Amino acid sequence: MPIISVTTWDGQDDTQCQQLMEELTRTVRKVTGAPLDKITVYIQEVPRNRWAEGGSLGSDPMFPELSRRLTE
Numbered sequence: 001m002p003i004i005s006v007t008t009w010d011g012q013d014d015t016q017c018q019q020l021m022e023e024l025t026r027t028v029r030k031v032t033g034a035p036l037d038k039i040t041v042y043i044q045e046v047p048r049n050r051w052a053e054g055g056s057l058g059s060d061p062m063f064p065e066l067s068r069r070l071t072e
Helices: 014-032
Strands: 003-009 040-046
Touching: 003 014, 014 040
Parallel strands: 003 040
Antiparallel strands: none
16 A cells, blocks of 8 residues: 655645646556555645755745755
């Protein structure tokens, strides 16, 4: 019984999430042969102010630059 967890920022488009879950299900079925009704996919959405990369919060306006820094 494969279980796939996807974690992303909150506010994702419902249509895109549905497409992602359908594609992941199809791929798992193709690769593992698991029955469709035994494949679980779920998406966890995390608020940007609870997500950090490189010590910078996703809600920071400078996030794209700060999250790519290599030193303090």
